[in-house]
Amino acid sequence: ALHLSQDAAKNSCTALLDAELGAGRSHLAFARRHRSPFGLIEFSVVQSCARALVGLSRLNSTMRSLPTVATSAWQRAVASSRQPTLRAEARLLPRPLAPGPAPQRRCQGDDARAHAILHATVGGKVRQHSTGIVVDGTSRHASPICELPPQGSEANWVRRVASTTIPTSFGPLHMVAFQSHMGDILAVVNGIGDGHSVPVRVHDACLTGEVFGSLKCDCGQQLQLALAMQVKTKLGVVIYMPQEGRGIGLANKIAAYYMQEEHGMDTVDANLALGLPAEMRDYSVLGRVMEELGVRSLLLMTNNPFKVKELRAAGVLVAGTLPLVVAPVAASTQKYLETKRKRMQHDLPPASCAPGACPAALEGPAWDLLCSLRSEIEAHSRSAGPFTVLSFATSLDGFIADSRTTPGGEQEQCPVALSGEESMTLTHHLRGAVDAILVGVGTVLADDPLLSVRREGAGSSPQPIVLDSHLRLPPEARLLRSEGSGGRAPTVVLCVRPEDGGDAEREARAAALRSAGAVLVECRAEEGTGRVCLEDAWRQLEQLGVRSLMVEGGAEVIAALLRKRDTKLVDRLVVTQASAILGRGVSWASQSRPSLLEAHGFALGRDMILAAKF
Numbered sequence: 157a158l159h160l161s162q163d164a165a166k167n168s169c170t171a172l173l174d175a176e177l178g179a180g181r182s183h184l185a186f187a188r189r190h191r192s193p194f195g196l197i198e199f200s201v202v203q204s205c206a207r208a209l210v211g212l213s214r215l216n217s218t219m220r221s222l223p224t225v226a227t228s229a230w231q232r233a234v235a236s237s238r239q240p241t242l243r244a245e246a247r248l249l250p251r252p253l254a255p256g257p258a259p260q261r262r263c264q265g266d267d268a269r270a271h272a273i274l275h276a277t278v279g280g281k282v283r284q285h286s287t288g289i290v291v292d293g294t295s296r297h298a299s300p301i302c303e304l305p306p307q308g309s310e311a312n313w314v315r316r317v318a319s320t321t322i323p324t325s326f327g328p329l330h331m332v333a334f335q336s337h338m339g340d341i342l343a344v345v346n347g348i349g350d351g352h353s354v355p356v357r358v359h360d361a362c363l364t365g366e367v368f369g370s371l372k373c374d375c376g377q378q379l380q381l382a383l384a385m386q387v388k389t390k391l392g393v394v395i396y397m398p399q400e401g402r403g404i405g406l407a408n409k410i411a412a413y414y415m416q417e418e419h420g421m422d423t424v425d426a427n428l429a430l431g432l433p434a435e436m437r438d439y440s441v442l443g444r445v446m447e448e449l450g451v452r453s454l455l456l457m458t459n460n461p462f463k464v465k466e467l468r469a470a471g472v473l474v475a476g477t478l479p480l481v482v483a484p485v486a487a488s489t490q491k492y493l494e495t496k497r498k499r500m501q502h503d504l505p506p507a508s509c510a511p512g513a514c515p516a517a518l519e520g521p522a523w524d525l526l527c528s529l530r531s532e533i534e535a536h537s538r539s540a541g542p543f544t545v546l547s548f549a550t551s552l553d554g555f556i557a558d559s560r561t562t563p564g565g566e567q568e569q570c571p572v573a574l575s576g577e578e579s580m581t582l583t584h585h586l587r588g589a590v591d592a593i594l595v596g597v598g599t600v601l602a603d604d605p606l607l608s609v610r611r612e613g614a615g616s617s618p619q620p621i622v623l624d625s626h627l628r629l630p631p632e633a634r635l636l637r638s639e640g641s642g643g644r645a646p647t648v649v650l651c652v653r654p655e656d657g658g659d660a661e662r663e664a665r666a667a668a669l670r671s672a673g674a675v676l677v678e679c680r681a682e683e684g685t686g687r688v689c690l691e692d693a694w695r696q697l698e699q700l701g702v703r704s705l706m707v708e709g710g711a712e713v714i715a716a717l718l719r720k721r722d723t724k725l726v727d728r729l730v731v732t733q734a735s736a737i738l739g740r741g742v743s744w745a746s747q748s749r750p751s752l753l754e755a756h757g758f759a760l761g762r763d764m765i766l767a768a769k770f
Contacts (some may be wrong), residue, residue, distance in 0.1 A: 312336075312438075312441055313337050314334050315335055319332040330345045330346070331343065331345070334445060339398035341441070343445065344386075344393065345393050348449065352453050353455050354451045354455065356392065356393045356454040356457060357379075357393070357456075358458070359375075359382065359396050360402065361397065361399060365377075366379060372492055373492050377482040379394070382457050392457075399436075399438070402427075402434070402435055403437040403438065413426070415429050415430065419645075420619070420646065422499065423496075424499045434499075435462060440470050442467055442472055443471030455477065456476075457478045458480060459477075459503045459504050460503075461501055461502075462500070464477060490613070494615075494616075517578045521758040522578075525582075526585055529586070529589055536727075541697070542591070542592070542697050543704045544706075544726045547583065548744065549575045550574070550732070551574060554743050554745055555741030555744075557569050557572055557602065558740070558741045571603045575732050576734070579760055584610060585614045585615065586706060586730065587608075587617065588609045588617075588618070589615060591704045592621050592697070592706070593706045593707075594622070594623060595708050595709055596624075596709065597622055598712060599708070599713075600633055601630075604633060606634055606638055617644045619647075620648070621705070622635065622650065623713055625650075625652045625681075626662075627651050627676075635647050647673065647675070648697075650688050650693045650696070652678070652680075653680060654678070677697075679692045680692040690717065690725055691725070728769060728770070731765070733763060734762075735762050751770070752769070753770070755769075756768070
């Protein structure tokens, strides 16, 4: 290349600039179609312009031959990529990170540029071959090279580059490589039969799950399962797409993980908080890929209806689907699967009904109860307020806690273990089935509970909520200092809205709780008692996005909810009747007489479980 004439070099660079500007227009069209933030559009176009010339910056004589407009475009692109303000923005989370300057090293793109230069200098004697480059009739099969999209090509382009068979832990795998407007696509072909109803897994890249074994998703497990099934039957294709993080890219995916861990968001809300769509994947070229592979119709290995719709829109004949369900290996994986099921309509079983999720201790009626509760929660209307499960353990003589007399002669509540191991397992699975868990401040002062899920496979820990009318919750409470399994949202404190702004002492307590990480939600006071109005509190929780709620006590909260039979704040009752007699303690008995529907009981270990509807 260093010996090229100036005219040839000038023609080559002009062709490259046109090609890269065409790629820039493709980025712009793609971004507009998916409503990407303007910053991502701007930098995609700038980066394409910069790539056109930065890769050839070593050719000083060539640069002097460039047209003035091309030189100015290159200078503007490089200057823009070095602005200090962009580096400052990259350090601020949560924001999508802007691409940096193009790396100064020989890479795949340099080979493509070398081919363009070669094509310009040998008088058009170079032509493309399916497995490489042909120069003067000689095919160089051992060195296939990348191709640039032709000038004036469509925004969505794809072409076959090379194929080979490589040895793997699955056995020999035949791989076909494609280039496209979105990057390199790899097809692993295990067999297509007659081309009809071929099992096909369209898999999007997940570096964190497939390489580093991340437990935040099931991507690696799904890829391994799809390959194992296809290799065993010698039939099927895996299409590996370069769309990390549902299309937002690796860096933005890590930024979304930050939002999930630090702010308790799920994967959908984390993307939205970053100014990114929940879904940015593009399958528009797969119709041509399937045609190239000889696949006439397919059975899509997926649980995602979005993929089915997009492939059909791309001209792919999807004859049906093959579920690809894997058992969650950790609470964080299960939380992600639940988000995909609830927020992205994936065809997945509820967490408690997933394969391998049922512990031996809960087989039978306890498991049926859990599955029934999950189904009711899913069917519950958002407008009706949180679906509420009132659950507690009681002794045979009706006490939920022990009591003792203080030196001052006052009665003081003290915790006592009532439930057996099997009943405790059920309680933890109930916690994992709901969004949030509520207790009164008296329970926190007496027990200092964690209210977390501490059984493997029971689900993620729910968001803690404390009913604390007058802010008696101590900032050092374990609820505020510990994280539940799989991470969870901050503790919500439901308190009475102060009149006239409140006094200095209350403001100091509120400030201390906020400093400890609590979220204070002020509610209307109930007439006559001055305590939090439960109806208003439930409305506030609904506005916070709490769809399901488990109430575990204490006695005053249980009695207050049972008195609200007219407003029906409680949907389900689950009571553990322990095989113990305390003789004294804190009673949960209420003067109200709520009507129970479909009440039934069953033995669980040494205890009895009573379940009913209100």
